[in-house]
Amino acid sequence: MSDFESLGLKSGIWQGILRRDTPPGRVLLVHMGSRVADARATAQDDGSYRIAAAIPSDKLSDGVQTFILLEDGGQDNAQPQPGALHLASLSIVAGEPLDEDMRAEMDLIRSELDLVKKELRRLASA
Known part of the structure; x- marks a missing residue:
């Protein structure tokens, strides 16, 4: 695991704080092994980074859905690269x-x- 602290899910946005000295690479939201969104990393005054990822509503359904935040060095809309760093996971239970x-x-x-x-x-x- 990493130095990511989840701030929870509110209005469909999963937020957290990433504490480290170096800026994060590309941060992805992954569901069922596929990239579903990019997360936004914003530098904070204390040197940490606020990570925000919108949970796509079309990925929510009855049962348990697990979303994973990964960091890698990939570009644009490419799938996660092998060896991507697992930052955190969020399970949503419904129905x-x-x-x-x-x-x-x-x-x-x-x-x-x-x-x-x-x-x-x-x-x-x-």
Whole structure:
């Protein structure tokens, strides 16, 4: 992770503060592996950078949607470059399928916890 502090989502704009000595390269908003928008980086008086990215409304739907802020050295409208720096992620949850998504996540967590417990018991008895 980086030195990014999320300020949250308001009126469809995800904002945060990036604290570092050097200005950021191109900052992208990525959804499902594809670039959906560019983020704006604005220098602040304290040497940090305010990052603002508009969440495209056409990418919002029922269920869980995850958006990722990446920084790379790419140009214009190109897709993210390999090795791009992951700054932060934002998950947005909406709609009726939410209950099903949450149940599925809980089931997955329970099954993973069961595997961890079995492995710990095996190691403890060895």
